[in-house]
Amino acid sequence: MGKKFLFVLDDVWNENYITWDVLRCPFKFGMHGSRIIVTTRNEGVASMMGTLPTHHLLLMSEEDCLLIFSKHAFKNADVSANPTLEVIGKQIVKKCKGLPLAAKSLGGLLCSTLNIDEWEKILESDIWELPDKESTILPALWLSYYYLPQHLKRCFAYCSIFPKGYVFERSELVLLWLAEDLLQSKNKKIVEEVGEEYFDNLISRSFFQHSSTGFNCFTMHDLISDLAKFVSGEFCLRLEEDDNSFNILTKTRHLSYMRNCCNGFEKFEALQEARYLRSFLPLQRVQLWSERFQMLDKVLHDLLPTLRCLRVLNLSRYDIRQLPNSISNLKHLRYLNLSWTSIEKLPDTMCTLYSLQTLLLSHCEALAHLPTNLGRLTNLRHLDIGDIGGTNLEKMPPQIGKLKDLQMLSDFVLDKPNARNDILELKELKHLHGTLRISGLQNIVYAVDALEANMREKKSLTHLILEFGGYTEDSQKDREVLNNLQPHSNLKELTIDSYRGTRFPGWLGDHSSSNLVHLDIAKCTNCCFLPPLGHLPSLRELHIDELNGVVSIGPEFYGNDAIIKPFKSLQILEFKNMRRWQEWSYVGDNKEGGAFPSLSRLHLEDCPKLMGILPLDYFPMLQSLTVLNANIESLTMSQGSICPKMSSLKMYDCWNFVCFPDGGLHAPNLTAIDIDGYTNLRSLPEHMDTLLRSLESISIGLCPELESFPEGGLPPELKSLNIRSCKNSLQTECNGDYKNSPLSKS
Incomplete structure (x- = not known):
């Protein structure tokens, strides 16, 4: 109401005027001068929604199109070194007619070869003159597909199962390709690595593109999606949100649909005709944390078990409590996803699905046991039973070591009666990749048994989580257990949780851990000393939480090595819940950055006995400093020094904090200061107007002794000033002119 707005609707295809009119209604009450911009590739949409003449975007200039093409075609070579190819490339770009996706995809196609004949073949291809029935597909995209190797053509065509705009993960798609037998093992690479290679190849050719929703998330451009749907023909069928029924054909092999639009049995009845269906894949565009959908018993118990050719069955996020015994009818099943379901028990008959490669059971909170005969599934390669905090399983099934091809096992639980046998089973799982959590380590009776896990030989593990848990009276045993679980030197991430030993093993901090990038140490309450972590040359993140035995x-x-510069790669350092920690000694020459030359974020939380000063000279690259509930008395800087990178300073409940650095805090890029709960603080940093010229926000609370701003007044860029519960009410002594400052407008 009465607000001025700019609202952008990008890539609209909906031609329903009534829907548009409903959406538009609230915007009629905005301030005059507001605008709605709609982009579309459909002239009908533009006519229906527009109140002004349609603005047709010009095609990209030939010069800019050539830049895009060259970036992708010559990324590993010098353009000027290939004058003939440069000439041919210009001619190819002319045929792209100013469409950037066309230039990008052809550049990706040609980057793998600098052979003149191959480039000329693309230039002179008949595909540039498509017949009418294929005119909806850009010729450049056709060419990109036509010249794909056959194995990539099959993998790309399978992607037509995803609706337009759907966001997928690399690992998700590789497992689906694996289940459909689309990956060809070669050399000594495992098939999952081959799948990742295929995936990267399709990215480089612009068939996939990164999505803004996440680092490892991808999507397909709408035109690429159209191409995938065309080349897959009748074999892939996807039911969109606005479809009323399945148009199932006997040729249909792969089916996807949106969970929220298929609730009744009538939508699935036609599946009875799809006797050779291989993929049953419900999808969801936005996945809420614990959202569940209903699946009719008639579909689960009567229909799905009749689809005997199924290889992929996804039942994730359905409110399913048990599977029918007839699941054993699906003898060809290779991929079964039950994650985020209410499943309480898996039927024993499931252990006759001897072709099963992938079983996903993550976030199944009601599942406490796996089938006793799970070890019979000797082709199983991926078993995900985890959650963010671990699994709810009470124990592992016997003879799990028979799953010798297992590549991914999220969690391994050692229960008290069978810990010794379980650890022997873990020895047999030699090919584990990715992340492994071992919990219940306190249940190991004899420390020597931990050697049987053979962790030093599991060279493909990148993240290891070791959880002890529970109370133990034998801290020496825990120390020996942890020592015997030394991982391979390839390990990148390590978490040690609830360890009850008094010291950490020698391997944590020596050359065998030299590749560690991320380390979490939590709830190790008996440890009095930290290991020599400064020796880890690759360590970038260190989180230490609840080590209450550490005093200093x-x-x-x-x-203790004068040659090795400690923590040379460390960027993030966090200490939390260190209840007895009193003293922190710094080493090294502060002129060279001390012990933390690369640290960008320092976080101290709930360290109530930590006393003394915090010398900023030892953190020359610091960007963010947060101190909560610590006894720090002051921040210090040597005269003339500067914090060039610092942008955020937050300090709460530092009751004994007295002062900022003498002469002021020189941080030219600091934009925000937030301080709260300073009983003894009397003044803010000196010379804020000159030393903190980028400061935009100051928030001050519960500082009863604070009386005034420093001489010189407020920084010139200040936009927000918040003062609360300061009983001596600050008096500003500002000599500067703030009439034109951002603060004067707020």
């Missing part, structure tokens, strides 16, 4: 952190933390 000194030279042992950095490593």
Whole structure:
């Protein structure tokens, strides 16, 4: 109401005027001068929605199109070194007619070859003159597909199962390709690595593109999606949100649909004709944390078991409590996804699905046991039974070590009566990749049994989580157990949780851990000293939480080596819940960055006994400093020094904090200061107007002794000033002119 707005609707295809009119109604009450911009590739949509003449975007200039083409075609070579190819490339770009996707896809196609004959073949291809029935597909995209190797053509065609705009993950698609037997093993690579290679190849040729929704998320351009649907023909069928029924054909092999639009049995009845269906794949565009959907018993118990050729069955996020015993009819099943379901028990008959390669059971909170005969599924390669905090399983099934091809096992649980046998089973799982969580380590009776896990030989693990848990009276046993679980030197991430030993093993901090990038140590309450983590040259993130036995952190933390510069790669350092920690000693020459030359974020939380000063000179690259509930008395800087990168400073409940650095805090890029709960603080940093010229926000609370701003007044860029519960009400002594400052307008 009365607000001025700019609203952009990008890539609209809906031609329903009534729907548009409903959406538009609230915007009629905005301030005059507001605008709605609609982009579309459909002239009918533009006519229906527009109140002004349609603005037709010009095609990209030939010069800019050539830049895009060259970026992708010559990324590993010098353009000027190939004058003939440069000439041919210009001619190819002319045929792209100013469409950037066309230039990008052909550049990706040709980047793998610098052979003149191959380039000329593309230029002179008959595909540039498509017959009328194929005119909806851009010739350049046709060419990109036509010259794909046959194995990539099959993998790309399968992707027509995804609706337009659907976001998928690399690992998700590779497992589906694996189940459909689309991956060809070669050399010594495992098939999953081959699948990732295929995926990267399709990215480089612009068939996939990164999605803004996540680092490892991808999507297909609408025109690429049209191409996939065309080349897959009648073999792939996807039911969109506005479809009323399945048009199932006997040729249909792969089916996808949106979960929220298929609730009744009548939508699935036609599946009875699809006797050779291989993929049953419900999808969801936006996945809420714990959202569940209903599946009719008639579909689950009567229909699905009759689809005997199924290879992919996804039942994730359905409110399913048990599977029918007739699931054993699906002898060809290779991929079964039951994650985020209410499943309580898996039927024993499932253990006759001998072709099963992937079983996904993550976030199945009601599942406490796996089938006793799971070890019979000798082709199983991926078993995900985890959650963010671990699994709810109470124990592992016997003879799980028979799954010798297992590549991914999210969690391994050691229960008390069978811990020794379980650890022997873990020894047999030699090919594990990715992340493994081992919980219940306190249940190991004899520390020597931990050697049987053979962790040093599991060279493909990248993330290892070791959880002890529970109370133990034998801290020496825990120490020996952890020592015997030394991982392979390839490990990138390590978490140690609830360890009850008094010291950490020697391998944590020596050359065998040199590739560690991320380390979490939590709830190790008996440890009095930290290991020499400064020796880890690759360590970028270090999180230490609830080590209540640590009173002092000194030279042992950095490593007693005058040659090795400690923590040379560390960027993030967090200490939390260190209830007895009193002293932090710094080492090294502060002129060279001390022990933390690369640290960008320092977080101290709930360390109530930590006393002394925090010397900023030891953190020359610091961008963010957060201190919550610590006894820090002051921040210090040597005269003339500067914090060039610092942008955020937050300090709460530092009751004994007295002062900022003498002479002021020189941080030219600091934009926000937030301080709260300073009993003894009397003044803010000196010379804020000159040393903190980028400061935009100041928030001050519960500082009863604070009386005034420093001489010189407020920084010139200040936009927000919040003062609360400061009983001596600050008096500003501002000599500067703030009439034109951002603060004067707020």
